[in-house]
Every structure is written in C-alpha cells, then in structure tokens.
Amino acid sequence: MLILDCPYCGTSADETELSPGGEAHIKRYGPGSSDTDFEGYLFGRENPKGVHFERWRHANGCGKWFHAARCTMTLEVFGTYAAQTFEPPQEIKDKISAKRPGWSWRDFS
Amino acid sequence: MSNSVSALNGENVKGFVQVSELGLQGMITLRANLSTPKVKKAIKDVTGVLVPKMRQILHDGDNSIGWMSPDELLILCPHSGAEAMVTALNDALGKTHALVINVSDARAMFAVKGADARDAMAKLAPTDFGMGFQPGEIRRSRLAQVAGAFWMVDQETFNVVCFRSVARYMFDVLAVSAEKGGEVGYF
Numbered sequence: 001m002l003i004l005d006c007p008y009c010g011t012s013a014d015e016t017e018l019s020p021g022g023e024a025h026i027k028r029y030g031p032g033s034s035d036t037d038f039e040g041y042l043f044g045r046e047n048p049k050g051v052h053f054e055r056w057r058h059a060n061g062c063g064k065w066f067h068a069a070r071c072t073m074t075l076e077v078f079g080t081y082a083a084q085t086f087e088p089p090q091e092i093k094d095k096i097s098a099k100r101p102g103w104s105w106r107d108f109s
Numbered sequence: 110m111s112n113s114v115s116a117l118n119g120e121n122v123k124g125f126v127q128v129s130e131l132g133l134q135g136m137i138t139l140r141a142n143l144s145t146p147k148v149k150k151a152i153k154d155v156t157g158v159l160v161p162k163m164r165q166i167l168h169d170g171d172n173s174i175g176w177m178s179p180d181e182l183l184i185l186c187p188h189s190g191a192e193a194m195v196t197a198l199n200d201a202l203g204k205t206h207a208l209v210i211n212v213s214d215a216r217a218m219f220a221v222k223g224a225d226a227r228d229a230m231a232k233l234a235p236t237d238f239g240m241g242f243q244p245g246e247i248r249r250s251r252l253a254q255v256a257g258a259f260w261m262v263d264q265e266t267f268n269v270v271c272f273r274s275v276a277r278y279m280f281d282v283l284a285v286s287a288e289k290g291g292e293v294g295y296f
Contacts, residue, residue, distance in 0.1 A: 008179050009249070010163055014235045017250055060251035062178035 009062040021055030051103045116217040116276035124287035126223025134218045135191030137184040141207035151201035166247040166260045175247040217276035221267040227296035232286045253282045
C-alpha cells in the first residue's frame, strides 16, 4: 500500500486516507490561449515508467493538497512537498537524482 | 426555545470496552492564520487555552482546543456556552480575516473506554495506535468508512468526534469493534 507523509500534518497517511489529484505541475491555459496549448493542458499527461510527480489530498485528515514524487514502477516514494510551488524543491530533486541518476520528467531533471 | 438533544441521546453499549455517545457537546470551528499574534491572543483570552501546535490538543477546565489543520482549530466547550463563545471570539478577532462558527449541533462525540480501547480503535482507523499515540495528540483520520477525529483523554479512553449525520454509523461500527469475543490483545 502507498504511504505518503503529509507535509502539513506530519502524519504517515496511507492510501485509504488520501484522494488522488492526478499529475502535478500542470500549467493552466485558459481563455485566449492557443488550441494546442489548451488541448495540452486538458489532455496532455505523462505516463512514465519510473519517476513521477503527483498531487494528493489528505482527504480523511487535514484536508490539504500536497505534492508527491514517487516511482510508478517500484512504488518507492522519494518525498512529499507543499502544494504552493511551481516545481519540485531542490531537496526532492537531489533525492531522486541519488536513486535514479539521469532521470527526467517533463522539463525537470 | 427548542430542546436540544444529541444525535443518539447518550446511547451506550458494553463489549470488551465501553462505547458511549457523550451527549451534548459544544464545538466551534475556527479558521484563521493561526500564527498571527492577534489570533493567538484572541483565542487565549476567550477560551483560556493556548493555540495548539501540530496535532496537539490542549485542555483548560471545560474548554479544549484541537489542531485540525494548519489553519483550522476545533474548540470544545460546554454546549450552552458555545453561542456566547462564538460572539466573544468574533469580537476579539475584530476585523482579522477569520471564520468562527458554532458546529455543536452538526457533530457527535463518542467515548471508547476500557483497558483495550487501543485495540478497538485500531480495527477501524489506519492510524498507529501504539504507545506513540498518547493523551495530548489529536488525529484526524477515517474510522471504517467515515471521517472522524480522535484523541486520548487518558490511557484507557478515546474520544471520537464525527459528523452528526453519520453518528449512527459511527456508534454501530465502534460497538461492533468492541464486541465481546473480538478482543485482540495486541496493544
């Protein structure tokens, strides 16, 4: 079972306490954007084997959204971090680099 | 004035631990930026309790404050005094951006009491009920299929709060967990 540490209430929350929020760090393209950008925003999703970034909500807990970095193949969790960020903090990137040298995900690596 | 009654009117059942509905309990939800001095002062002045830290529940006399999330507190007080406390808090907070609301009649509260209370609780919630969980800590989680918050009053007693609409479910599921013959003896 997937267990994530909620960065807001400091508990180890298992999957049944959380609700998934899909892919992380998606930039919104709204009215006035090009069709390609809008389509990408709506439908373009990564489907990696390996390092992945996701949004989760501690639904049966503090109710806060947060980010998680994990591996889709081994279910290893590299870390969780606050929702108020546009990209993973360096500390999380370093942790991933230590375990998966040469990783990349969208524009991050 | 209508006659207030709690969700299950104090129902209780005895298995290997005692499960009881605790009757009328004043509860106030407060949402604000809890790190600002003005908010801290208002809460301390009105309730007599300090603002709790992460996952902490603090008590002072009849009042308690539990940490629900980084911007939310649950204030427990006598049922009859809840409305007055909301007014007092609103006055003390003044123009500070905050939300104070009396949720007393939207909630239910239970006690699970007995030497094996940890076992009864551990069957329902995905929480570590080992000795790391002690009085003074409040945890929001789920119990079986519904959301709830719980804390320990002493080494043998858990208090559980949930929404009033699921009070019957919560009581029944706690009662089943506490049934005689269901002892686990793990903790």
